[in-house]
Amino acid sequence: MTMPAPLAFEALPIARHASAPFSLDVPERRTVAVLGDEDSGIGRLGGYALGLERPATGRALVFGTVVASLPEPDRLAFRRRVGYLPAGDGLLQNLSLRDNVALPLRFGSGASPRDIEGRVTVMLTALRLMSAAALRPAQANEEERRRAALARAIAFDPALLVLEQPFDGLTARVASELLEIARGGESAEGARRTIFITGQEIPPILLRRVDHVYRLTRAGVLELETV
């Protein structure tokens, strides 16, 4: 029996003027990027994957499950298996970067406060955020906010990461570092995590670390780019 793809989109109507619905399988342990203009509708893919939005037709499956169709408590619990870095980081403005990273663990891990603090410290150190950990998002710079958002996304060490415009406004060096952390290390089969990236562009230096780069046209046609 074959395992379902960690993430699959089936016949989703994402673009207003698309000639065809959007379909794509994201293979396990692969990094897949879908790039396109704002009009192409790529900004909706993350929401569909996590069941934050319900498509009129078609479906998005995560580990073979349509998240949007689950009852609310199950849906919330299921989302902890998926790391999500939304466009614009989505950090809570009234919490420090440290508390933002700790938030999902405090609500969803059942771990002791001491264990949570330990794990948060490890993640902040890995993302080189310790010096900015006490800052609120409004006091931090864009790079620090993105690092904190990524740390929060990988708080549960998910097998699948959905990243929306993760590298916008970052230098190629920082983008490259964040992608390596997101991949979670390498094995013979590929990266430890499956990563799905959406955005308008990604830095050229990252292309060799991305297994498949697709470009979604305004007409809704998905074209595989040669890397």
Added chain:
Amino acid sequence: MGLVALLSGILSFLVISQATRELGRFGATDYIGTLIVVAIVRELGPLLTALVVVGRSGTAIAAELATNQVMGEVRALEAIGIDPKQYLVLPRFLGSLVSVFALLVLFDLVAIMAGFAAARFNGLPGPRYFQIVLQSLSSRDVWLTIFKAIAFGAIVGVVPSYFGLSVRRASTEIPIAASRAVVAALVGVFLCSALFVALS
């Protein structure tokens, strides 16, 4: 807290001063107790306390939650498996219940003490004042006041939260949500107050 105490003190002092003078002319000062218990402690106390909290905290709750929504924080919470209602609304709901109840207790205590000052000022002996007030106060009044505090606290917590979370993605919706929330909460408090009068 200061505003509630000030409102309560001035209102009670004015009402009891006038009542002591006017009712004293007819030898009906015993009705001061009914006046302070029914009019101030049972009716105006919960109503004014709720209005103050709606004005001060209702706008803040609606604006905060609308900002959370516009900044994508609510969506991010859902995405990391946290129920926004549990994380954002529940603490505000419980806070409203506790604060309206605590402020109502303060309002009533200040009202009774200001009434005492007004009565003394107008020649009514202190022990007589407290005797009249205690005679007029029944357990039913106490329970009604507690139920009103719970109901009004719930309205103050829930209605602005609903309007705050109803905005979509535009920051221009935030002030609209805040003003709608206050109007709706005020209407809710008045309707609820009328319902209590009709049912009690």
